[in-house]
Amino acid sequence: MEPVSRTAAAGRVLVDFQSVMEQFLEIEQHVLGLYSRHETRVPSARREPRERRAAGSSLSLPLNLPVPDTSTIAQPGGVMRLTPRAVMRPAPETRVALARDHxxxxxxxxxxxxxxxxxxxxxxxxxxxxxxxxxxxxxxxxxxxxxxxxxxxxxxxxxxxxxxxxxxxxxxxxxxxxxxxxxxxxxxxxxxxxxxxxxxxxxxxxxxxxxxxxxxxxxxxxxxxxxxxxxxxxxxxxxxxxxxxxxxxxxxxxxxxxxxxxxxxxxxxxxxxxxxxxxxxxxxxxxxxxxxxxxxxxxxxxxxxxxxMSPLPATTAHPFAIGSDSVVLATGGARGITAEVCLELAERYQPTFVLVGRSPLPEPLERPDTSSLTSSSDLKKALAQRLRAGDPRVTPVTVEKAYQRLIREREVRRTMSALVAAGSRVHYVALDVQDWRALGTLIDDIYAAYGRIDGVIHGAGVIEDKLVEHKTVESFDRVFATKTISAFALSRQLRLESLRFAVFFTSVAGRFGNRGQADYAAANEVVNKLARVISLRCPNRVCAVNWAPWDATGMVTPELRREFEQRGVSLLQPVDGRRAFWEEIQQQASDPAEVVIAGVRGMTLSAPAPVPPAVQSLPLLNGAQRRSGAAGAVQYMRPLDPAVDLPRLSRW
Ligand SMILES: NC(=O)c1ccc[n+]([C@@H]2O[C@H](COP(=O)([O-])OP(=O)(O)OC[C@H]3O[C@@H](n4cnc5c(N)ncnc54)[C@H](OP(=O)(O)O)[C@@H]3O)[C@@H](O)[C@H]2O)c1
CATH class of the missing domain: 3.40.50.720 (NAD(P)-binding Rossmann-like Domain)
Structure with missing residues (x-):
């Protein structure tokens, strides 16, 4: 077995990057929702034949690959910024026969x-x-x-x-x-x-x-x-x-x-x-x-x-400003990572925000029986008590729903008060963005009231992860339409010529695929291409950001965070994600419209990192395997398949 330490530096960088992306995808499953229990860990599509894995002790990388300049990959803000590019990919010799009796x-x-x-x-x-x-x-x-x-x-x-x-x-x-x-x-x-x-x-x-x-x-x-x-x-x-x-x-x-x-x-x-x-x-x-x-x-x-995937250079700031008189429409902006980037804009420019979500606007103050509680068990106990007062036959499902609602309401309140504290004015509108008429009316109303929409952040999205065979049509339609109808309605209803920026939030699941997320990935890819098309019709910056998972409030439990830390995996830190977003909207209109942004803070891309015990033999997506050697270093992963991997990586 050929230890990685004896392979060329180029090979190390390529493999490390490959593993980083594989881990991002694996983590996204955790962050965006886990498969139902019986579906976990079915064999991966990219699993190599057993004999190739066994024989794959050395990395089959030619050593004359261009060595990437890692400074362009890992940027000062702790993020990688990449875009998909077309490259020649000559067909390999091997052919497969389709059976004639089929x-x-x-x-x-x-x-x-x-x-x-x-x-x-x-x-x-x-x-x-x-x-x-x-x-x-x-x-x-x-x-x-x-x-x-x-x-x-x-x-x-x-x-x-x-x-x-x-x-x-x-x-x-x-x-x-x-x-x-x-x-x-x-x-x-x-x-x-x-x-x-x-x-x-x-x-x-x-x-x-x-x-x-x-x-x-x-x-x-x-x-x-x-x-x-x-x-x-x-x-x-x-x-x-x-x-x-x-x-x-x-x-x-x-x-x-x-x-x-x-x-x-x-x-x-x-x-x-x-x-x-x-x-x-x-x-x-x-x-x-x-x-x-x-x-x-x-x-x-x-x-x-x-x-x-081709690395994009570190972002360069172009003269950009929105002012406190600007108006930003943010679907999904009251919660999650969209709320995070809104806060970044609020702190820098204090614009007016119109936030859109399905949840009704919560009462300004939480009820006293829960307002001082923080742990989930205390909250559920208090909610069960409150619910029992109205109906003694309260079920755990009802309590769980009430708990989830309370957590959502807290997040919305927190976002709204943080935006206001930063100096912004905030409107919250409860509507389902699948309802394109309602979304269109809202946009018209904003133009009527303010005469402008300067920025749009389209973050509304849902996931309902299931393998294709277990996915219902209703669920597919919900996940697919939430992003695709709303993005289209935005493209038709907004005055593109006066937009200062528009960012569509998509996911690495769309760019690379992910098990259990066929509907979500399909939706994200539609939005990626839509952003591309709109960017060619708009004088200012329009892009789709394919986010890798964030280490964002409410999304990653402390247990999950510990698990990631043990695996040596870096999630996108909110501070880095917020900054990356701000830098992205400052790019020129002609910059690539499909961008992948992933967190690499604390990761070493140019040398193999020691493998913590929890990572040993960790199965990764695409059938890659990690093994720990005597010295604790990565000894081999999936042998790279030149037909698959080289065209993908050789530009690095
Ligand atoms: N978090 C990550 O690490 C990550 C990674 C990759 C991509 N992304 C993308 O980033 C975006 C935000 O993700 P997130 O993780 O922050 O999600 P989140 O916390 O679940 O927030 C989603 C937001 O969208 C709103 N929303 C969902 N469906 C809606 C609908 N039909 N109409 C109106 N509003 C709707 C939700 O509000 P209500 O619940 O009130 O409707 C909520 O405010 C998504 O587009 C996602 O694909 C996130």
Missing amino acids: VVLLTDDGRGVCTGLADRLRATGHRVAIVSRERDGAAGDTYYSALDSEADVDRLVQQIASDRGPIAALVHLVPLSATPRFDDVDVAAWTDRLAAETRSLFLLAKALRAPLQGAAGSGALVAAVTAMGGAFGCEHGAAAHDIFPGSGGVAGFLKCLALEWPTVRVKAIDVDGSDALDVLTRQIFEELWIADTSVEVGYIGGRRMGLE
């Missing part, structure tokens, strides 16, 4: 790619079933489904299996169908299109889990094709201006599915929709057999592309 299910794009692909598959001896969303298209091996109801999609899958045989592959081409121009869509068209592209993919994946996992030895595949220019909108210029941001949900969903379904190949393929039909058909057909494990793959001008 069915490839294609959803129809209606513009000819599906027809061409089906012809090629039939010509190579494969069985095909096409699902058309046009009722009169059904005939022969073409089936009709609107792909909008769980029961219908279940029936459809059963019908195809019974007519044509076991299904081994899904190729979802609906997102390729004539893409609407973003500037032309209204909320109804936006919602319909997102449902057709991403929600239908969720329904199909849910219905196909058993057949696809059962076809693991037959080349099982889930692929979906979007038309965001060939690099998921991550290239600059006119192409990015015209992307349909709703398509981002497809890759967000699939990155999670890849982690949840280790035995199925999962691909999000992005193409340039203006390429000729035969070019698109050939690219997609060839991609179906390619055996690498990159989920995001694209094609630009015939070149195969991938995405990699």
Whole structure:
């Protein structure tokens, strides 16, 4: 076994960064909600075969990689700032065969790619079933489904299996169908299109889990094709201006599915929709057999592309100021990390805030029977007593709900009084941001009352973590719509030309995927692309910040914090997150609109850190494994797979 201490410095930096990101994702599961107990720790999608793990004693990194300048990674504020960029990713040699006695299910794009692909598959001896969303298209091996109801999609899958045989592959081409121009869509068209592209993919994946996992030895595949220019909108210029941001949900969903379904190949393929039909058909057909494990793959001008994370330089301050006469709209701003960044702005500029949340505004003062209590057990006891006075049959569930409400109310009160103490004026508006009409009316009212909205922070979001097969449609819709409808409504209702800044809060779960968060990741990826598109229509700074987990008030219990400390893991400290936010809104309008910000305070990126006992053999996401050697140093992790890791990391 080759100890890391004998590998090149470059290798150490790369692996350390890789492990940092893996740990962030793992921690985010803790911070944003744990899986239900029976779902913990199912095998990861990226787990390496046993023999490769055993043989992987040395890091298979070429030693001539450029050594990153860690000063650009770990910035003075204790944060890393990164952005996804498109890079060439030539296809590896290895191909996977799709079993000919199994069915490839294609959803129809209606513009000819599906027809061409089906012809090629039939010509190579494969069985095909096409699902058309046009009722009169059904005939022969073409089936009709609107792909909008769980029961219908279940029936459809059963019908195809019974007519044509076991299904081994899904190729979802609906997102390729004539893409609407973003500037032309209204909320109804936006919602319909997102449902057709991403929600239908969720329904199909849910219905196909058993057949696809059962076809693991037959080349099982889930692929979906979007038309965001060939690099998921991550290239600059006119192409990015015209992307349909709703398509981002497809890759967000699939990155999670890849982690949840280790035995199925999962691909999000992005193409340039203006390429000729035969070019698109050939690219997609060839991609179906390619055996690498990159989920995001694209094609630009015939070149195969991938995405990699690229460090952004330390932020440079540009002349920026909002004044005490400015108005900032913050959805989700009364609690959590959005409240933290509002406080940063309040302390610096004292603007007027309009905060939005679903909870009703609490009474100014807490009731005396709980106001002096702090521990959860004392509070629950007092609440049980209060509730029992009204109804002697109080259940623990009712007490827990009352406790959660009380904690939320305390947080809202704390935020409001801290903002006021800093010199700001604060309005709190209780509304559900999924209600786009109400959100639109609020925005109109703010313009009517103040004549301006200078800044927007869109932090409202919910998580309801469950693996795809356990997720209900209602839950998917809630998590997905909370971010995607509201972000769209903002894009339509705000006067972009006079905005000083707009920041959409998204998550590393969207950028990298995370088990149990397919809906949340899909929503975040839609918002990432939406921020990109809006930034090209706004003269000032608009961005989506993909936050790694914060060590924020109320989110991380003392027990959890201790666990992180023992693991040597750094959460984003509120002081660093607040500063990073402030620095981010000072960036130029032309800066990348999708930014990942992660905390690295106290972490050593340039040398292997000693491994605390709690970290030994800690299973990490993506199948990486840590081992502790005699000297307590990291000895090996997952052997890096050049096809997966080098394109992702070689720019470092
Ligand atoms: N905390 C982290 O470490 C972290 C990491 C990555 C990304 N993020 C992102 O940062 C944002 C804030 O996260 P957080 O952890 O601070 O969350 P949080 O503490 O749960 O706060 C969420 C806020 O959003 C509001 N909200 C939720 N659904 C809403 C709806 N439908 N309409 C109106 N308001 C709604 C909530 O208010 P009510 O409950 O009153 O509705 C609350 O004020 C989210 O977008 C999240 O994706 C956070």
